[in-house]
Amino acid sequence: MSCTEGRSNLVENDQERTVTMRVDRPTEDDWQRVRSIRLRALADAPDAFARTFAEEAAFAEADWRKRLSSGSTTFIAVEDDADVGMVTGAGRRDNPGTAGLYGMWVAPGNRRNGVALGLVRAVVDWARSNGFSEVALHVADQNSAAIQLYEQMGFAPTGGISTLPPPREHITEHERSLSLGETICDATIA
Numbered sequence: 001m002s003c004t005e006g007r008s009n010l011v012e013n014d015q016e017r018t019v020t021m022r023v024d025r026p027t028e029d030d031w032q033r034v035r036s037i038r039l040r041a042l043a044d045a046p047d048a049f050a051r052t053f054a055e056e057a058a059f060a061e062a063d064w065r066k067r068l069s070s071g072s073t074t075f076i077a078v079e080d081d082a083d084v085g086m087v088t089g090a091g092r093r094d095n096p097g098t099a100g101l102y103g104m105w106v107a108p109g110n111r112r113n114g115v116a117l118g119l120v121r122a123v124v125d126w127a128r129s130n131g132f133s134e135v136a137l138h139v140a141d142q143n144s145a146a147i148q149l150y151e152q153m154g155f156a157p158t159g160g161i162s163t164l165p166p167p168r169e170h171i172t173e174h175e176r177s178l179s180l181g182e183t184i185c186d187a188t189i190a
């Protein structure tokens, strides 16, 4: 892979943290592991995600395998051999140069320890090395923790607004994006 990176707006300000975590990239054969942590996320923070626990608990093995093999890349944060967080990056159909950041979640007992910072960085690195020019996400207007996280990392509001699907259309979201600067890269999406 050859990739020449330009300047990024990503804010790197967690150098004093002492988190010892690794970030795994599960394959479709790891679908049960992904299912487990994703259902934990949906049960814990239902208003942070468009899909519901009931919808995804009903997914078949084929659904999980498809999700993990369809151009998106999921990252799982591991601390002390336990899966403690996840996030997914995927190219946006509505904007080919933009990577979407989806499904960010950190287990309650592992929060405020830099895990989300590491997961965002994993998506940004993946997006940059796959030639995307920006990373974008949607966050609920009431989700002050997540807004603070993205703000701290340099994700700025784009002006885009949306709501969760019915019956949770009362939960409003806004879009934020991070410019990756000029990135010239010949890699295809992993």
Ligand SMILES: CC(C)(COP(=O)(O)OP(=O)(O)OC[C@H]1O[C@@H](n2cnc3c(N)ncnc32)[C@H](O)[C@@H]1OP(=O)(O)O)[C@@H](O)C(=O)NCCC(=O)NCCS
Residues within 6 Å of the ligand: 045, 048, 103, 104, 105, 106, 107, 110, 111, 112, 113, 114, 115, 116, 117, 118, 138, 139, 140, 143, 144, 145, 146, 148, 149, 150, 152
């Ligand atoms: C939002 C979430 C992912 C943050 O994960 P985390 O691992 O605790 O975040 P980090 O420890 O990496 O925190 C990084 C920064 O985010 C901000 N932040 C995180 N949690 C915060 C909180 N509860 N209140 C205010 N700011 C917070 C802070 O700026 C923090 O930096 P600091 O610790 O130096 O102040 C986590 O709370 C979570 O999973 N929430 C439920 C699901 C969710 O809301 N997902 C986001 C969907 S868009």
